[in-house]
Amino acid sequence: SQKIEQNSEALNIQEGKTATLTCNYTNYSPAYLQWYRQDPGRGPVFLLLIRENEKEKRKERLKVTFDTTLKQSLFHITASQPADSATYLCALGGGGSQGNLIFGKGTKLSVKP
Amino acid sequence: ETGVTQTPRHLVMGMTNKKSLKCEQHLGHNAMYWYKQSAKKPLELMFVYNFKEQTENNSVPSRFSPECPNSSHLFLHLHTLQPEDSALYLCASSQDLWAQVPYFGPGTRLTVT
Numbered sequence: 001s002q003k004i005e006q007n008s009e010a011l012n013i014q015e016g017k018t019a020t021l022t023c024n025y026t027n028y029s030p031a032y033l034q035w036y037r038q039d040p041g042r043g044p045v046f047l048l049l050i051r052e053n054e055k056e057k058r059k060e061r062l063k064v065t066f067d068t069t070l071k072q073s074l075f076h077i078t079a080s081q082p083a084d085s086a087t088y089l090c091a092l093g094g095g096g097s098q099g100n101l102i103f104g105k106g107t108k109l110s111v112k113p
Numbered sequence: 114e115t116g117v118t119q120t121p122r123h124l125v126m127g128m129t130n131k132k133s134l135k136c137e138q139h140l141g142h143n144a145m146y147w148y149k150q151s152a153k154k155p156l157e158l159m160f161v162y163n164f165k166e167q168t169e170n171n172s173v174p175s176r177f178s179p180e181c182p183n184s185s186h187l188f189l190h191l192h193t194l195q196p197e198d199s200a201l202y203l204c205a206s207s208q209d210l211w212a213q214v215p216y217f218g219p220g221t222r223l224t225v226t
Contacts, residue, residue: 004155032213043117043203043217044156089156093213101215103156 002028004104006090012110019077021107023090026071028102030092033066033073038087038106047088048075080111116140117218119204125224128194134221136187136204144210145187147179148203150220156203162187163210194225 007022023033032051036044050057050066050073057064063076077084087106094100117138126132138145147159161169162181176198178190187204201222205215 009153034214041122041201041220041222043205043220045217046214049213091156101158105153105155 002026002092002102004028004090004092004102006088006104006107008107009105010108010110012112013080015081015111015113017080019080019084019109019111021075021088021090021109023073023075023104024071025092028071028092028094029068030094032093033064034091034093034101035062035064035073035075036089036091038089044089077109080109082111082113085109085111117204117206117216119202119218119221121221122219123222123224125226126191126194127226128196130194131190131192133191134189134202134204134223136189136218138185138187138204138206138216138218140206140216142206142208142212142216143184144207144212145181145184146205146207146215147187147189148205148217150201150203152200160189161210168210191223194223196225199223199225 003026005024013019034049035047038044048064050064061078065074087108089106091101091103120135143164145162149157159173160179165181176193180188201220203220204218207215
């Protein structure tokens with residue numbers, strides 16, 4: 001069955017460092033991969049989408065890589081700030097109906113001052 | 114959270130109660146979704162509506178009954194729920210079924226006692 005794993009439930013880092021979150025998947029061939037941010041008691045907010053034919057995508061301090069051979073995406077936040085503390089979700093899409101989005105459990109990032 | 118609203122934000126109900134969750138989107142989208150997010154589990158897609166027509170029901174128990182009177186409003190009617198149904202229920206919308214990015218509401222935190 002399709003499976004998504006985000007490297008850890010929680011990640012603690014120091015302010016100013018680069019946070020790296022991992023998303024691995026099996027038994028799936030996504031057309032694209034997405035990353036979301038979710039704050040406590042809130043719905044997920046879309047951050048970035050990367051397609052299967054793209055290796056890297058950047059948006060301000062965020063960078064996403066996508067390796068379809070390794071079946072892995074890395075999500076980086078450079079110069080992290082306490083305000084970056086949140087849960088980050090990855091999601092895979094196979095194209096067609098959006099209902100095909102499959103989410104990971106998320107990684108809770110805590111950035112300490 | 115902007116554009117998709119959900120009420121109530123918090124709900125406590127007994128197993129014999131009947132209640133309804135409401136979702137409204139102000140984005141002019143044509144597709145709407147219900148997701149369930151339980152602690153330490155990934156988001157689970159429950160129902161999909163496109164132009165008011167239900168296009169997907171992911172084997173959801175009949176104690177959850179969706180209703181979509183128009184493209185802007187979505188309801189989830191609840192009756193005789195179980196404690197394991199306690200979760201965050203998220204509504205989302207997208208331009209259409211092929212749009213790759215859903216916009217999520219803030220969710221309703223449901224506790225079944």
